[in-house]
Amino acid sequence: MELEHSVLDRYSEGADEVQPDLCCPVDYDASLLKLLPQEIIDKDYGCGDPSRYVKEGDIVLDLGAGSGKICYMAAQLVGDNGKVIGIDMNDDMLALARKYQTEMAEKLGGDKVTFVKGLIQDLTVDLDAVDAQLKQAPISDAESLIRQQQWQQKQSNENPLIANNSVDLVVSNCVLNLVEDSDKTKMIEEIFRVTKPGGRVAISDIVSDEFVPQHLKDDSTLWSGCISGALQEQEMLDAFVKAGFVAVAYDKWEGEPWQVVEDIEFRSVTITATKPKADPCLDVGHAVIYRGPYSEVYDDEGHVYPRGQRIATCARSFELMTQGVYRDDFIGITPKILQEAKTWCAPAGTLRPAVETKGGIHTGSSESCSDETDCC
Numbered sequence: 001m002e003l004e005h006s007v008l009d010r011y012s013e014g015a016d017e018v019q020p021d022l023c024c025p026v027d028y029d030a031s032l033l034k035l036l037p038q039e040i041i042d043k044d045y046g047c048g049d050p051s052r053y054v055k056e057g058d059i060v061l062d063l064g065a066g067s068g069k070i071c072y073m074a075a076q077l078v079g080d081n082g083k084v085i086g087i088d089m090n091d092d093m094l095a096l097a098r099k100y101q102t103e104m105a106e107k108l109g110g111d112k113v114t115f116v117k118g119l120i121q122d123l124t125v126d127l128d129a130v131d132a133q134l135k136q137a138p139i140s141d142a143e144s145l146i147r148q149q150q151w152q153q154k155q156s157n158e159n160p161l162i163a164n165n166s167v168d169l170v171v172s173n174c175v176l177n178l179v180e181d182s183d184k185t186k187m188i189e190e191i192f193r194v195t196k197p198g199g200r201v202a203i204s205d206i207v208s209d210e211f212v213p214q215h216l217k218d219d220s221t222l223w224s225g226c227i228s229g230a231l232q233e234q235e236m237l238d239a240f241v242k243a244g245f246v247a248v249a250y251d252k253w254e255g256e257p258w259q260v261v262e263d264i265e266f267r268s269v270t271i272t273a274t275k276p277k278a279d280p281c282l283d284v285g286h287a288v289i290y291r292g293p294y295s296e297v298y299d300d301e302g303h304v305y306p307r308g309q310r311i312a313t314c315a316r317s318f319e320l321m322t323q324g325v326y327r328d329d330f331i332g333i334t335p336k337i338l339q340e341a342k343t344w345c346a347p348a349g350t351l352r353p354a355v356e357t358k359g360g361i362h363t364g365s366s367e368s369c370s371d372e373t374d375c376c
């Protein structure tokens with residue numbers, strides 16, 4: 001709680017006046033900065049540029065939007081059908097981001113950006129609605145506290161701030177490290193919950209090369225300065241895999257650390273990942289071949305792909321390997337005759353001989369998938 005207060009205070013100061021200690025040099029796409037008010041460019045406390053991953057039509061959620069810089073950059077890329085939601089817990093930062101909303105809507109040709117108040121570790125709670133409710137029914141005793149908690153629970157269940165499976169791309173710029181360690185797992189589970197099946201994340205943040213000792217975590221200046229709350233570099237990727245994301249990767253990695261404290265290097269990185277589609281494993285006879293150059297690779301669902309071998313895949317995995325994030329690494333083999341769709345598991349590494357795909361003969365196991373974790 002103390003750390004959370006230090007984060008609130010530090011970013012209220014940052015909304016008021018530029019804080020040079022919080023600025024990490026970033027090579028933004030200059031063409032997207034042209035439309036932005038100078039104050040938003042100046043009060044930049046990011047460490048990367050996740051706007052580079054925005055596609056036309058995306059619904060984008062920016063966690064810890066601050067002055068709204070990434071939101072207003074993303075809004076130039078989402079086109080007429082996309083939109084951008086920025087979330088932040090700090091009233092002063094929200095006021096700064098919202099100050100330019102009308103001006104930016106005019107420049108963008110439409111009000112594509114919304115800023116909401118919330119905590120990124122619980123994206124169900126609308127803190128603007130909580131403020132309004134507390135004005136109307138202040139907490140003065142245990143009974144009013146219980147009523148408030150019940151109201152909040154109902155709101156979260158029935159009207160979550162960010163709905164399940166509603167976002168194409170979750171971005172964030174230097175914020176995950178500011179969330180208390182006890183809330184970090186919940187935060188990444190929340191990112192998974194709100195991402196659409198097939199949706200993506202692109203998160204710029206700070207990671208450490210070694211685990212950060214407790215005395216550095218307890219230092220509120222280091223914590224609120226985006227340093228000692230950093231996840232260790234392996235821990236960061238593992239947390240996204242554990243939440244259910246696939247194709248989890250470091251897309252950007254700054255070789256030069258941003259800060260070094262007690263010999264621990266803190267550097268800026270950008271992580272990308274995909275939420276798998278929820279389709280069942282339907283095998284109709286597809287195969288994929290891993291192109292190389294490594295002798296074999298594993299994906300985040302435990303499948304192994306030895307170089308050059310035809311590996312049986314279900315239709316869902318086939319789409320991910322040939323049209324999704326892995327498309328440059330795999331060759332897709334569609335069977336000449338599509339088999340009758342069966343829900344079944346080809347154990348990881350099952351070969352699909354060429355004769356099957358050519359002649360449409362299906363010799364794989366027809367056993368039903370009994371354990372979801374074994375499914376392809």
Ligand SMILES: C[S@@+](CC[C@H](N)C(=O)[O-])C[C@H]1O[C@@H](n2cnc3c(N)ncnc32)[C@H](O)[C@@H]1O
Binds near residue numbers: 044046063069172
């Ligand atoms: C380092 S600044 C980054 C701001 C912005 N992303 C940028 O690129 O300039 C961190 C921002 O995250 C917000 N923040 C920190 N912890 C948060 C939390 N748990 N929930 C919501 N916002 C949070 C802060 O209020 C602040 O605006």
